[in-house]
Amino acid sequence: MPKEMNESILNEEILKDMKKERINHMEYMEGMEVLEDSTVMDQVISAMKEYDYERYTEADVRRALDKEDRGPEDFAALLSPAADPFLEEMAEKSMLETRKHFGNSVYLFTPLYISNYCENYCIYCGFNCHNKIRRAKLDAEGIEKEMAAIAKSGLEEILILTGESRHMSDVKYIGEACKIARKYFKMVGLEVYPMNSDEYAYLHDCGADYITVFQETYNSDKYETLHLSGHKRIFPYRVNAQERALKGGMRGVAFAALLGLDDFRKDAFATGMHAYLLQRKYPHAEISFSCPRLRPIVNNDKINPMDVHERQLLQVMTAYRLFMPFAGLTISTRERAEFRDHVIGLAATKISAGVSTGIGSHSEEEEKGDDQFEIADTRNVDEVVAAIKNRGLQPVMNDYVFV
Amino acid sequence: MKEDKLVIGGHEFSSRFILGSGKYNLDLIKAAVENAGAEIITLAVRRANTQGGENILDYIPKGVTLLPNTSGARNAEEAVRIARLAREVGCGDFIKIEVIHDSKYLLPDNYETIRATEMLAKEGFIVMPYMYPDLNAARDLVNAGAASIMPLAAPIGSNKGLATKEFIRILVEEIDLPIIVDAGIGRPSQACEVMEMGVDAVMANTAIATAGDIPAMAEAFGKAVEAGRSAYLAGLGRVIDKASASSPLTGFLNS
Numbered sequence: 001m002p003k004e005m006n007e008s009i010l011n012e013e014i015l016k017d018m019k020k021e022r023i024n025h026m027e028y029m030e031g032m033e034v035l036e037d038s039t040v041m042d043q044v045i046s047a048m049k050e051y052d053y054e055r056y057t058e059a060d061v062r063r064a065l066d067k068e069d070r071g072p073e074d075f076a077a078l079l080s081p082a083a084d085p086f087l088e089e090m091a092e093k094s095m096l097e098t099r100k101h102f103g104n105s106v107y108l109f110t111p112l113y114i115s116n117y118c119e120n121y122c123i124y125c126g127f128n129c130h131n132k133i134r135r136a137k138l139d140a141e142g143i144e145k146e147m148a149a150i151a152k153s154g155l156e157e158i159l160i161l162t163g164e165s166r167h168m169s170d171v172k173y174i175g176e177a178c179k180i181a182r183k184y185f186k187m188v189g190l191e192v193y194p195m196n197s198d199e200y201a202y203l204h205d206c207g208a209d210y211i212t213v214f215q216e217t218y219n220s221d222k223y224e225t226l227h228l229s230g231h232k233r234i235f236p237y238r239v240n241a242q243e244r245a246l247k248g249g250m251r252g253v254a255f256a257a258l259l260g261l262d263d264f265r266k267d268a269f270a271t272g273m274h275a276y277l278l279q280r281k282y283p284h285a286e287i288s289f290s291c292p293r294l295r296p297i298v299n300n301d302k303i304n305p306m307d308v309h310e311r312q313l314l315q316v317m318t319a320y321r322l323f324m325p326f327a328g329l330t331i332s333t334r335e336r337a338e339f340r341d342h343v344i345g346l347a348a349t350k351i352s353a354g355v356s357t358g359i360g361s362h363s364e365e366e367e368k369g370d371d372q373f374e375i376a377d378t379r380n381v382d383e384v385v386a387a388i389k390n391r392g393l394q395p396v397m398n399d400y401v402f403v
Numbered sequence: 404m405k406e407d408k409l410v411i412g413g414h415e416f417s418s419r420f421i422l423g424s425g426k427y428n429l430d431l432i433k434a435a436v437e438n439a440g441a442e443i444i445t446l447a448v449r450r451a452n453t454q455g456g457e458n459i460l461d462y463i464p465k466g467v468t469l470l471p472n473t474s475g476a477r478n479a480e481e482a483v484r485i486a487r488l489a490r491e492v493g494c495g496d497f498i499k500i501e502v503i504h505d506s507k508y509l510l511p512d513n514y515e516t517i518r519a520t521e522m523l524a525k526e527g528f529i530v531m532p533y534m535y536p537d538l539n540a541a542r543d544l545v546n547a548g549a550a551s552i553m554p555l556a557a558p559i560g561s562n563k564g565l566a567t568k569e570f571i572r573i574l575v576e577e578i579d580l581p582i583i584v585d586a587g588i589g590r591p592s593q594a595c596e597v598m599e600m601g602v603d604a605v606m607a608n609t610a611i612a613t614a615g616d617i618p619a620m621a622e623a624f625g626k627a628v629e630a631g632r633s634a635y636l637a638g639l640g641r642v643i644d645k646a647s648a649s650s651p652l653t654g655f656l657n658s
Contacts, residue, residue, distance in 0.1 A: 103612055251477075284477050284504035326507055401449040401488065403481040 005225065006260055006294065008303045009124045017121070017130070017228055025224040025233045032237045033196035033244060040277050041239045047072065048218055048270040056080035064322075065089060075272050075323035079265050079316065087315055094318035095346045097325035105396045106388045107328075107350040108381065109157035110150055111191070113359050114138045114177055116369040118163035120230030122216070124261065126297030126357075126372045127163040129230065133298050136359040136369030137168055143177050147184045149363040153354055153381040156398040157187040159212065163372075164193035164232055171199045175206040182207035186398040189254075193231070194241035200248025209402060211245035212254035213238065214292065217262040218270035226261060242278055252286030253278070254330070259313065260294035260305025268316045272323050279324070288328030288350070289320045295334050295373040310339055317347040333375035337387070340377055345393045353384035407636065409604055411581055412497070412529030412550035414468070418442040419598070420628040421583065423608030424450070424472055431611060434618040436464050439625030443468045445499060445606065448489045449475045470531065472499040479518035486523050498523055499553065500532040509559040513540040517547050524548025533585055536570040541578050551580050553606070556597065557587025564593045568600075575601045591620075591627035598631020605631075 028034055056076065061083045064074035077083060078090065115137035118127040126133060138146060150158065160177050162169040174192055181188045189210035190203060200211065217223050220235045227233045242253035255275045257267035275287045291313060293305035308316075313335070320329060331340050331348040333355040344351055355378070356362065359369030379387070388395045409416040422435035424445035435441040444463060448471045463469060471489035476482035479502060486498045500523065502515040516532045517540060523530050529550045534540055536554035544552055554571050557563035565571075566587060574582050581603035588594050594605045605628050614620035 099613055100609070103609070279507060284506060286506050324507075326509075396450070399447070399450045401475050401485060403476065403484045 004222075004262070006124075006304075006306050008306070009226075009294075009300070011300065013130070014123045018225065020228075022224070022228055023233065025227070025235050026220065027234070028237055029231055029234055031196075032231075032234065033198075035240050035243055035247075038240060038243055040243060040274070040281065041236055043277055044218065044239070044270050044274045045220070047273045048266050051076055051266055051269045053080040053265045053269075056082045058082050058085070061086050065093060070323050072273060072276065072323075075276075075319060076269060078319040078322055079269050079272075081265075083315060083319070084311075087311065087318070090315065090318040090322065091346060094321040097321055098345060098347060098349065101326050102349050104345065104393045105349070105399070106344045106393045107157065107396050107399065108155060108353055108384065108388075109159055109187075109189070109350060110153075110155055110352055110354050110381070111159040111161050111357070112143075112146055112150060112362070113161045113357055113369075113372065114143055114146075115162045115165070115169040115173075116359050116372065117165040117168035118230075119165045119167065120232040121228040122230075122232060123226055123228065124258070124294060124297070124303060126299075126370065131297070131299055133370035134368070138360060138368075140176055140180065142360060142363075142368075144180050145363040146360065147180055150354070151184040154385075154397060155354070155381055156185055157189070157400070158185045159189040159191055159210075159352075160208075161191045161372075162193070164230065166193065166231070171195060171202060175203055178203055178206035178208045182402070186402075187400040189252075194238050194244070197244040197247040200245045200250055202248075204249045207402065209251040209400075210254065210286075211242065211250050211252075212256070212290065213241040213245075214256040214258055214290065215239060215271065215274070216258045217267050218257060218274070219262045219266065222262040239274070242274070243281075246278070246282045246285050251284075252288060252328075254288040254290055254328070256290035256292055258292050258294060259308040259316065264305075264308045264312060264316065268319065272320055275324060275327065286328070287324060287326075288330060289317075289324075290330045290332060291317050291320075292332055292334055295376075297373050298370050301374075310335075313339075314343065314347075317343060321347045333377040334373065335376055337377045337379060341387050341391060344388060345391060351384060351388070353379060353381045407632070409581060411531065414529070416442045416468070416604075418625075418628075419604040419632055420594075420625050421445065421470070421604055421606040422611075423585065423606045424474070430617055431608070431621075432463065434611065434621035436467060438618045438621040439611075439628075441467070441625075443470050443497075445470045445472055445608075446494065447472055447474045448485050448492075448494070451492070451494075468497060469494050470497045470499050471495075472501050472533075473519070474501045474503070476500075476502050476519070477504040478502060478512075479515045479522060482515070482519035483522050483526075486519075486528060487526075490528075496527060496529050498528045498530055500530060511535055511555070513537060516540075517543045520544050520549050521547035531583070536567045536574055538570075538573050538577060541574050545578060545580060549580060551583050551603070552578055553583045553585040555586040556584050556593070557589075559586045559609075563587050564589050565596065568597070571597065571602065572600055591623040594624055595627040595631035595634075598628055599634045601635050604628075 060077040064077040191212040357372040358367040471494040473482040473485040557566040585606040
């Protein structure tokens, strides 16, 4: 077993499979576009490697908090253990920044899973191809039915998700889903497998404008032990996905590390640096963060995010906000309702509602395919809207026009 | 005494306070109209572009002129498309051009803004471009057919006050179109200060939207803008800036 592995993920089968020989995760597979000139990944990785969070002191945190514009060094201090006693002040400053840049707006959306077939072996994920779950894929009619049901709830933004199978959910299939989505929603985002820039350009033409890719962990050695097979195993191809999406004409890109897989401070630091460096290179890019923590999955209800408790999660979220005050920040249903209600307007700017991570459950009583992970907040759109208003904030369904 | 009107593209307005669109808040619209006397309200097309629920268009009182903006546009062509969309959904002929391709500071791109101004003026829009206060760009905007010039005082939403004051002063001196200061005004005193300089109108949003008491702050802005205008008309600014002696300094000369 690799050092410092989150043991809650493991089972006998996985331990056995980990002993098998695996392909080189740093070598691109055939057909994968290489960004020859880009140095972003190397910069992110070297910054993360140099990041020694134990060396930051309370004085460093104080200095970072007192600044008006914060750089990578300040971000590093705010993510360090030395910042923990300052969490209340970080939250206060984070709220001020959030209000300054976003007013009292809180954006709503919902994810729609259209297929859960997957060709990857990510040992912590419910969709992984070795996990025995009910698989399903919606056809055009099924997608339309689900979208119509979601649109009825008043939502105007949708995030389309698939498992990572180019075979079962190819680019054309995703494109068709985007075209249907444009009929029902003002804003369409995608969280699908990484692809080449020409494919992103195609999906942009189909109506999508935002791409979310979770890097899971920026530690390539750890990454290699978590993604045992499939195209997702290729670490650099995933890291460069956002840049390819921007080259393909997407308006915005979202970043995340799945907290609990590896050292969360390093992963959060790398996530922030990744966003920071890409925004400097592509100043027009709309940047956003997600802060997912590991959750239980079908066939393993004991998976947990190790040392990333709510306090640490909030530290990460407020550090993102203080580092990049203009960036969007999405809070997932992986967190309980009370936590979510308190972080909107404080650090988070976008919240999902009426969520199901299974296939076909918006329009049918019975799910056709199993869930990716267990959610912790099952409230519908009306309930989340009421909760937002209850906090003196304003629910906003759309602030976007496709041009 | 002649009535003091703000004239933009042939339309007359009595109020010189314009509500910006930055922070979406229906209470804010109400306060701006009722407490600050606003007659023009900016509206982001991308946000008004809504299907159901609370439509911001429903909250615009009658008699108020809508100033749709092209926020979300990253180049001239996108600005033109959004402007046309605004016209289609019934927002009228006024259009505030915002072309921004910088997600951090939200600074406008003057070059693309000039291009968009030219295209939209030809289509009959009353074009009000938001710009970084550069005299040459402002002259180009005039030539491109702008109906007013809207220089920023500081980055959007920054509440940093009059960071570009000296450059706005140059525009006031040199440009014959109405100059409307947009973005960055954090306090009523700053609104008053630019009005004293001879700026024709002030646009604000965040400063009011984030105030503890929105209606009270809206009222304060309304009064500050009026006070600044009165001071400008009274010639106060000139008394301070340039010596203007009560009897001629050269009166001692033999003629």
